[in-house]
Amino acid sequence: MDTFNDVLLSSISFLEVIMLVLVVGGGLFLMFYSRLIPYRYFRHAIGITAGKYDDPDDPGEVSHLQALSAAVAATVGLGNISGVAIAIYRGGPGVVFWIWMTALIGICIKFYSCSLAIMYRDKDEEGKLQGGPMYYITQGMGPKAKPLAQFFCIAGLVGFLGVFTVNQFTQTFWNVVEPNETIANIGEFNWKLIVGIVLSVITSFVIFGGLKKIANVASTIVPFMVILYFLAVTIVMATNLGGIIPAFKLIFSEAFNLETAIEGGFWGLVMLGVRRAVFSNEAGLGSAPMFHGQSKTKEPVQEGLVAMLGPFIDTIVVCTLTAIVILLSGAYLEAQNDGILMTLIAFEKTLFGYGDVLLMVIVTAFALSTLFTYSYYGVKCLSFLTNSRVGKWFNYYYVASITFAAIAPVAVVINLIDLAYALMCIPNMLAVLWLAPKVNAATKVYFAKMKSDSLFS
Template sequence: MLEGFASLVGVISNVMYSYLLIIMLLAVGLYFTLRSRFVQLRLLPESIRVVGEKTDSNSVSAFQALMVSTASRVGTGNIVGVANAIAIGGYGAVFWMWLIAIVGGASAFVESTLAQIYKKRDASGRSYGGPSYYIEAALKSRALGVVFAIALIATYAGGFNMLASFNLIDSMSNYGFYHQFMMGDRSLVPMIGGAILAILVGICIIGGGKQIVRITGVLVPFMGVFYILMAIAVMILNIGRLPEVFVNILSNAFDFKAIFGGFAGSAMMQGIKRGLYSNEAGVGSAPNAAAAANVSHPVKQGLVQMLSVFIDTILICTATAMMCLCTGIVPSEELKGAPFVQESLGTVFGVIGPYFITFALLLFAFTTLLGNLFYCEGCLNYIARRTLKNKEMNVFRLFAVVVVFIGAQLQFGLVWDLADVLMGIMAIINLPVIVILGNTALKCLDDYLVQKKEGKNPCFKAESIGLEGKTEFWN
C-alpha cells in the first residue's frame, strides 16, 4: 500500500513540475523582474543596508525576521537537495538553481512587501500576517486564505519537517554503527535517531514563537558562515578544477537534447525543483516571517526577504555544489543524497569530511524544523480567527513532534516527492495571487524610492498608494 501511495505521489510531482510550475515560476519571476526594473539586482546594496537597521527591543527586527525565514529556507535541502539535483540532473542543474534564485528574488520581494502592507496588529501591538491575510484583505476571500493556510501547515509541519528529519538520519547511513544496530533487515538508527530529534524539537517549541526567534537568531548565522568557509577551503584546495566545473555547468545546462529526452531527470527539472525547495521564492512561506518585522516601510522587509533568497541559493547552495564538483567525483544517481557530499569532502579532509556534513545537517535540520513550526502556528491562528491558547497550540506541537519521528522512518523517493507536491500546491495558490496584487507592491516600491531620492528615511502611509482605510497598520 505504501509503495502504491509513493508511486502516485511521484507521478503527481512529475506532472506538476513538468507542465505547470516550471512555467509559472519562471513567468511570474520574469514578470516581476521586468516590472520592478530588476529590483533584486538594482537594490541589492540597499537590502544589505536595511538588514542592519535598529528597532525597539520589544519588536521583531528586520534582521530577526530574516533569520526566521532563512532558518526555514536554509535547511537540509541546501546540502542533500543540491547533491540530489547534481547527481540526478548533472552539472547543469546548478545553473537552473541560480536562475530560479535570481528571477525568484523579484517574486520574494513582492510577496513579502504585500505581507507587510496587509499585516495585522495583535493585542500587544506587535504585527503578524502572511499570504492568508493578504488574500483575505485584498481579494475578499477568507475561504482561499484558509485553503492556503491548510496547505502551508501540511507542507511545513508535514512534508518539509519529515524531509528534514529523514535527510539528517539518512546522512548516518554511511557510518558503520548504522548497520550494527539491526532489527531483522532494518537498522534501528532511524527509530532511535528520529526519537532523539523529535524530543529535542519538542523541548525547544514549548516556549512558542519568541523562543523560536531567539534560537534561530543564534544558530543560523553560525551555521551559514562556517559552511561557506568550508566550501571556500575546498575550492582553494582544488582551484585547478574550477574552470572545468563552470564550463560543465554552462554546457550541461543547455543540453536540450538531454532535457527533452528525459525531462523528469533533466538538469532543468532537477535544478528548478531543488532551487524552489531550497529558496521557497514565490511559495508564500517567507511572508509569514516578513509580516512580523517592525519596519517603517513595507519595502524594507521586501528587500530583506529578497536578500534571504540570495543567501540561500547563490551562497549556500553554490557552496554545496562547489564542494561536490571541485573534488573531481563524477555525479551519478547512485551517489544521490548526503553520501555525495560526504564522499566529496572525504577526498579533501579524510574522515573529518563526512562528520562535518553530518554536523552541518544536524544544525540545518534543527533550525529548519523550528522555523517551519513558526510559520504553522501563525496559520493555525488565522484559521481559528484568534490567537490560540498555549494548551491548544501544544496539541499541534505534539503532532509536529510525532511527524518528525515518522519522517526519519520513510523512504527516499516518497519523502522527497511528498514535500515537492505539497510545496507545489502552495505555489499554485500564491503565485497567481501575487500577480493580481502585484501593482500594490510595485506602487509601494515607487513610494519608497521617491522618499529615498528626497533624502528621507522612508515611512509608509497607506493613503500614499490609494489604500487609505484598507490596511490595519499603516493608517
C-alpha cells in the same frame, strides 16, 4: 507505500507545469514590472538588515535581522546539501545553472511577497500582528478570496512539516556511524528511530517557546552554520584550485545537454532545477512572508528588500558551494540517489578523510535550525483555519511527524513535499501577481521619501 508514491508522482507531473508557469513566468514578469529595483538596491537592503533604519517604536515582534535569520534558517538546510546532490544525480551538473536562474527570479518574488506581508497585516484573537499569504490574500484580494487562503493553509499543514530535513539527517548520521560494528549491530532502522525520537525531544524544547525564542535561536545558529560551511568549502577549493574553473564550465556546458537530462528532455531538466530551487529558497511558496510579516517596521518595501537577500544567501551562495564540492570530488559519478550520500562522499574525499564528520556537524546545525523554524509556519496555517489557541496544537502533530520521517523512504518524503509545495505555490503566486501594482505604488512613495529625507544609501 509504493502505490502511495506512484499517486504522488502522477499528481506532481500535472501540478509542476502550473508551478513552472507561476514561479518562472510570474517571476520574470515581476522582474521587468519592478524595473529591476530589488537588484539595483542590494546595498540599501544590507543597510536595512544591519539595523540602520530601525525604529524601536515600530509595530511588530522581531527585528529585520531576526526575521531574515529565521526565514533563512528555514530555507538554508538539508535542501541546500542533499537537495542539490539529488538534482545533480537526476539531471547532471547542468541542473545547477537552472537552480541559479530560478534563484535570481526568486529574489524578485521574495521582494514582492514580503512587502505584501507588511502591507496587509492583521491582528489575531490575542491582539498580535500577523502577516503572510493568508492575510494578503483575504485583505488584498477581498473576502471572496478566502477559500484560496484556506487552500494555501491546508497544503501548508503538510508542506511545513520538517520531514525532508529529518529524513536526510538520519541518513547522514547512519552513513557516518555505520562503520562502527557496535552501532551497526543494533540495526539501521532502530538507529534511525532513536535519532528521530531525539530530534523530536530537542525540537520540542524550542518550538513551544514561541516566535521570539525561535527567532533568537535562529539568529544564533544561522551565522555559525553558514560561516562553518563556507570555511569547509573554502578549504576544499583551496586544495583543488585547478578544478574550480572546469567545474563552472561543466555547469554551463551541461545546462543545455539533453543527453544527461532526466526524462522530459530540456523541460524536464529546467523543471528539476525549478523544483530544487523552490525547495531551497522557497521563493513563491509563501513561507518567508510569515516570518517577515512579524518584523518591526512600518515600511513594507523595507521588509521586501530585506527578504530578497534570502534567495541570494541560501541558493546563489550555499547551493553553489555544495555543487562545486560535489563536482570537484567527482562524487556525482559514483553516489547513489539518496542525496546526502553523494555530498558525504564529496566531503570525505576532499577533506582528508574527515570531511564526513565535519559535514555531520554542519548538517546537525542545518537540520536543527530548519526544524525549529518550520513549525512556526504550520502553527500560523492552523491558526488561520481555526484560531490561535487551536493553532498551537500543530506543534504536537509536528513533533510526531519528525519520528515518522526518520524511518520513511526518501522517495516518498521528497515527492510528498514537492506536491505540497506545488499546491502552496498556486494560491500564493496568484495573489502576489494580482497585488503587484500595490507594491509598485508603495515602492515609488518609499524611495521618494528616502531621497527627500537624505536617508537613502
